Amino acid sequence: MQVTRLLCVFSVLATSAVAQDLPTPTETASAIDQLILDGEGQEVQLVDDATFLRRTSLDLIGRPATPGEITRFGLDPSPDKRHALVNRLLASDEYGINWSRYWRDTIFLRATNVRADIVRNDFEEWMASSLAKNRSWDKITTDLLTAIGPVNGDGSTALIFAHEGQPEEIAAEASRLFLGIQIQCANCHNHPWDQWKREQFHELAAFFPRVSVRRDRSSDNMFDYEIASVDRDRTQRPGMSQFLLTRLDRNRDKFISEAEAKNSPLARIFQSQAQTTIDKNEDGRLSIEEIMTAQPQDNNRPGQGATEHYMPNLADPGSDGDIVNPAFFLTGTAIRKGQSDLERRNAAANLITARSNPWFAKAIVNRLWSELTSTAFYTPIDDIGPDRTAEHEAALERLATDFTDNNYDLKWLMTTITQTKIYQRTINTDVEGFVRLEPTRLRSDQLYDTLCQTLNVSGLPLQFMGRPTPGMRRGGDQGRLQFATTFGFDPSTPKNDLTGAIPEALFLMNSPQVNNFIKADTQNSLIARISRQVISDEEVIRELYLNTVGREPTSKELAVCISYLNNSSNRKEGFEDVLWSLLNSSEFQSRN
Template sequence: MRRILAAFCILGCSSFVVAGSGSPDAIETAAQVDQLLGQHFASEGVTPTGLVCDEDFLRRASLDLGGTLPTPGEVTRFGLNSSQAKRAAVVDKLIESTKFGELWASYWTQVIFLRATEQRSRLVQPAFEKWMQTQLNENRPWNDITRDLITATGSVLEDGQTGLIFAHAGEPEEVAAEIARIFMGVQLSCANCHDHPTDSWKREQFHQLAAFLPRVTVRQETPGDPRSFSIRSLNANGPGGRDGMLDPAQVIQYLDRNRDQKLSKQEARGPIAARFDFTVSMFDKDKDGLLNAAELKEAQLQGNQQPGRGSSEYYMPDLKNPSSKGTLLQPAFFLKEVKGPRLSPGADDQARRNALADYVTSKSNRWFAEAFVNRIWSELVGQGFYMPIDDMGPQRQAVNADVLHYLAEQFTATGYDVKWLYRTIANTQAYQRQLAPDSSPISQVPFAAATPTRLRSDQVYHAIFGVFGITEDLRFSNRGRGDMMLQAAGLDPQKVGFAVLFGFDPSTPQADLLGNVPQALFMMNSPQLDSQLRAAGQTRLARLLREQTDNQDALDELYLLVYSRLPTAKETEINLAYVKETGDRAEAFEDVLWALMNSTEFLSKR
């Protein structure tokens, strides 16, 4: 209670407002974006807010491009730098840091896995996040990353690109809907059972999209081992190989060493050997402990009737007669204006999925580039051209559509250079604008003022560690059996626990994101944070107070540490008065730090 009352005094008068070679040049593109936006502002009769000060810009860019707060020293040096190009330079430095890949790999992990329908998908998250870090830090083109995610095969623990498919257990309808949503910003899932109620998409179009994916199979290579899942291709017409569906009679003929027309456990090889005991227990009709061709075929057919286990062809369910096989459909892309390859009816899995990737990433598919631009712009600027960011399409109207089209065209011209897009957006005046009060008319004009945005869980996590100056474990979770299971899967239990508390689907509009009571209680009362808020021992606060014996200097250092800025004159007056009134310097500064970290400003981008 003491700290809560202190916070009203300390923060009551805060000024914070709550609410490749040959490629287009990023700086020139940013200037053109601002020019186009300026024309919109003029037509609306509004003057946009000015640019943020150096301290606010550095904090904003550091959180957006590196996921961490700048140190007090970095804030001071940046402010003293007189170069006109220092903002562009710090953007370049942050984007080329490995922290860029770490931050945005975490972002894409949340985009994909927070909507996962496969509960075991947490197993693949470490491999996916590591893989995505590499893609982003090496600046692989977005179309190549997208293709890898759509066409992935391999072990879910070793091949991170399998993450999207495994997150939905290889279910064609679920994977198809997510491909449309994530990579084109189009919501097709409503057309699964009926024609879309608000868009032009027909039910048949949705299922024709899913028809690119029936031959994907998610299988457990070692029965009973949940860590042995892999994504494979089921190819009904080929000679098979490891990923094929062989004729059971041919399998028996090839492996049957004693020529009794049956397969024993000793004769079995590969995936059949791995699943032999399970297959015998389920399909050995004559109970002789062996598998004949008929039993092996039944096992294969039964397995292929399960979602994610692969099927030779795709059938759209008959809603009036659910027990029927349904209507056979061949793959077809739902955007008729998009150019892509023609598939033969017997095309195998990789041919189908590569064709789907061709359609999705085609330069004739404007939704591919626009969806990525809209998503990243929204995350950096605070609002998108389309909102929600994953509900675009021909029946939706973008704000400042000419700006989106221009930026997407330039992004396409770079060969889908991911870092180029971040660099371009961060160099716009739109990104660098000041906040405006909610009641101001300026706040109602898109991109005329900055939009306050809530930090994602990974940004808050690293900000807390940065303020306390520690790298060791704060023990955010209970250290129980669940932690051991997470560690066995390669996950950090502390970060997972924190993400459960503070995480949210990054596709959610900022206006729909609200803090909750458990989050507030954690920040106010958790023993993990309380132990680091003490002004005694070897905490960051204790060291700061020992080094800064003058209260004004200590307060300045604390504000730089938490807010990346100096306190205003009014904040200085209030805080120093509180320290004097309290009579206990250590206790007073504990309260100040507690109040700062429990403020909206700490948990948001300003």
Template sequence: MLVRNLLLLVGLGIGSQAALGQASKKESVPDREIREQKLADLIDSEFDKFWKKNDITPAPLADDAEFFRRISLDLVGRIPTVQEVRQFLTDRDPQKRAKLISRLEDRSQFYNYFANVLRQQWLPQTLENAQFADAGVGFEKYLREKLRNKEKLDVIVRDILTASSQFTDRQGRMQMEKDDPPAAFNRVNEFNPASVAAAASRLFMGVKLECAQCHNHPFNSFKREQFWELAAFFSEVNPTIAASGDAKARRSIVIPELGKTVTVKFINGEMPKFKDDKESPREVFVNWLTSKDNPYFAANMTNRIWQHFFGLGLTDPIDEPSEDNPPLIPELQKALAQAFIESGFDLQFMMNAIARSKVYQRSSKMTHQSQSNPKNFARANVRGMSGEQLYDSLVQATGLREGFQEIPQMVRGMRSGRAAIVSKFSSPEALIERQTSILQALTLMNGNFLNNQTDLNKSLFLAGVVDAPFLSPTGKIESLFLATLSRMPTKEELQKYQSYLDKSKDPETKKKNYTDIFWALLNSSEFMLNH
């Protein structure tokens, strides 16, 4: 019992002033952080003008608890610990939010989480089809290593779009993931030039060209021939063409049904220039895609980063930019794209700048009717957690000793506890549109996971809180709130739960009442939402 209480003392963040003092020491501000703050200030300035022009009153800034929970979910994919919340709430450093953002992005959980996020965006087939599971594992590991090594986004995209077409062992089985993990992009798209081109244009250019694959669409400015001219850049992902070494075949493609052969051409109408017959058309395409003058790549990637933090893009839907779907603030999207280019396509630079902005840090509580449209970003959009965020937050809140091991989430997903929750809470809906279904609610309320983790005989964390001699009933309730909702209870909440505890004089029954409180908090909408 003594050991448990000592461990809990540390876990609850009590008596941790030394850590606070260390975190509060003045640090010199590097040039990078100055540039991040300047971009954050630009974001706020552009939105101030937009809101004023449209008679919108933005919400006030979120309090420290609301901000900490949100940024933790957005950067490391889970809620903070009790100790982390206690330290942050008592820290008086005016720069603590900016410092917190930097600390979170230096954690291994950040690289693990974003490798998983990017894999889901770029290779969703590895979640939907079991035959691609091995490709997902290798691809996620590759992404995690690249992110940890601070690799720039254009380099990662180049690896993916120029990856080997196919490797085989002596028995003729495909082995490309073991030697070249980015080649999984070709595999999940079935080595089909049209499928690879459609995915590449949507994911890395923000242009949904597949609508023009079969016919000219009356409401799409891109025509059928333009789609196939783009697809011609990827002809060599077909293993037969790759093996032929025929330069002409690698730079052309036949349009199905029409029987017409077209050669490579960029969607802006420009003709590519090749050094010689050996130069890969995919290399030429990526050179064009990631050039500083390209209007698509930087704008698309910054828009997707924005969507990650807000649930919506500045241009939304994110892969359908057009005259009928312009950016909310064109000047801002152009400025973000230019800053991204000047940073060398630095993912963390752009994420830091957005997270530092007051726009991101506003409260999700509606304080004025003009904040009702989520596309105006006048308050933080309430978003449903992804299945991975929910499971990892449950693990964090309950103290389950699964831990955040440095293994791909795809592998951890094969474990029954994670799989049961992730599969139930996965949805193609946008996060701001998600609603908890009856099946999802029942999974949490009646599932083995919560039943075990709210059982005094099975949950070390809960038993530690309930048995802690250094915590009063009020302190125990506060600890349960900090563990689940990452905030202190309000006066009304405290009175309500204390009244519930006081209904019973029997010590064992009172202990059981704590488990009911813990269970109720874990099943609350507030716990399951990112807000």
């Protein structure tokens, strides 16, 4: 009877949900809070306005609030100002730019194509604009999986290009990013503790064999690439049949000359490198026999477009392996044989983003939840799936379902998460579970923008020492790129694993770039500006705190700084040292 009653309640709820409009962020947020906090038997303390402002600004737009913004927010009497702030931040261009950088690192730091950086800037622009327009997550995913055409100028080609069109790499990354499932472990062997079989991984790869990443033939620029579909079976090329070859061989000398090949499909080999491999006896001529035997026994050319995907035969690694047909491991859905490249890739995108597939929503929900709350339903965030156990599974289910009902609306998801008490909780390292919160390291771009804003510069004068990218030629920010070579990390890395490295500390401690801008005598430096506006030592220190860590100093901190000033040989140096210490503090370099 108990069960019946529950079922009734459930069906009423379910009906009302259908009847009602979509779940709102406020409803979902409070439901999630309840599920989590009841589960943990804990209450949380919410952060003050200043911390909320710094946290949300860093999270959503990638930089802390300016002192002016801090004052305005603090003075705003409106009770729902936090909600209004989130809406304002999500509406700004900075939101798209910040998160496009997050996704750039997520995709490009795993790139297996060394030339991937060619499309880096295009990706950032494309992703920023997609996010600003609030293009839904299923559409963005589909764009990335079905991209075709010139790589340069089209950021949606990033994922395919980052893996040179290699079907196995694309399958692995598509599964990791969009489903959170690491199925590629089954590439070489059946997974030791997961249910996935080798065949299933290769069936996923079989959606992508016809992708070809190649030089853009219509362009003279050698760094122009394109993604093309190869739907023609090389083994059945008409130009290669004995009959056609005999007809082409007009003088019947059993050799095909360039003149004879003219205007035939064979003409191509005289313009390409293939000529040298066909000419086996290296006599400079191509005999009919050489052409016939040069027919690609090898139809299996991953990344250059192969009509089918071959699963390597482990017992005979030298062989081509076995053809596998596309099928989706989560549902077992297979598609009709012999489909074209775009049919296959669209089918893959549809299967991955289908509403009936819960893992698509769960993967992105878990990822964004983790980035925003520094805790996660599944850790690592890109290793989830039916073989893993989630923390607070009901909360994840609810958030994922409501997100799906809201048509994979990313801004809805951000709004909802930032409204939860869990998001707004204070630092607390005395407990375990979701209530625990430790400050986490800023991503390279966040720290770079924080530094630049604090030091009042548009960029740091660093010379990029790595491989030049097309974006640099277009006048991109070299300082940001070089900074990332020291401070960059893969955003999929579990937060606890991020510990910092010596070169990072050395840069902030000693680099002439940072130290020059610290100096009171540098034109327009922070200290110079503050000194023009305020006089007393205490006021200057308060301003330094606001500009660096976005809050007022505590009375004890103030006392420490004042006492330091009094023991310094002169005031200027004292201020410089306080600023240096704040820039080198763990608080400045993290999000709390």
